[in-house]
Amino acid sequence: MTKIHVYFMPGMAASSAIFERINLPNEIFETHLLEWFLPNINETLKHYAQRMAVNITEENAVLIGVSFGGILVQEMKQFLNVRKVIVISSIKSNTELPKRMKIAKTTKAYKLIPTKLFENMESLVKYTFGSSIIKKRLKLYEKFLSIRDKVYLDWSIEQIINWERVEIDPSIIHIHGDADEVFPIKYIKNCIPVAGGTHIMIITKYQWLNLNLPKIISE
Secondary structure (H helix, E strand, C coil): CCCEEEEEECCCCECHHHHCCCCCCCCCEEEEECCCCCCCCCCCHHHHHHHHHCCCCCCCEEEEEECHHHHHHHHHHHHCCEEEEEEECCCCCHHHCCHHHHHHHHHCHHHHCCHHHHHCHHHHHHHHHCHHHHHHHHHHHHHHECCCCHHHHHHHHHHHHCCCCCCCCCCCEEEEECCCCCCCHHHCCCCEEECCCCCCHHHHCHHHHHHHHHHHHHC
């Protein structure tokens, strides 16, 4: 039996360690973990996606992306012959961005975010996940948030806020937590909802994902 090759792309600034609890039956699936690399100066998201797509060495693979990684795998799709693209805790077009991000795009306020501070892990966690979990989970996020480079962070925020995709690709499968605080579900269309899932449900709802992903991939 030919295995289904599944490539996982983590979210902004995250390492592939976020997938350590995701276990797909290895008699059916072969999993591959992708990692962020630094963008070139003024690199477009499309060009970056084309460079990342070189790492997909199997035809008819499945791409799974979390958050900004979900945006990236959708852009990678145009350069590959894929079986399926699945996004988790992400968006499928700029129409699903929350109002505060749309305002940030109009006002260019995102350019004022002091990403230099993110060399301090506490600041990065607070910005990415909110301040309420700082004390409880800082050690956890020191492990999962691996990229603190200012050039990468500036570039990533700009790509999310200014993503040009307006039309939603109907073939994209979207899994989204109903308690996602970064991309609230009220702005999301046509998704598989996960009760109690926050923006980091790839870590906190791994049991739901391990139970349901094999079926979602294979359907």
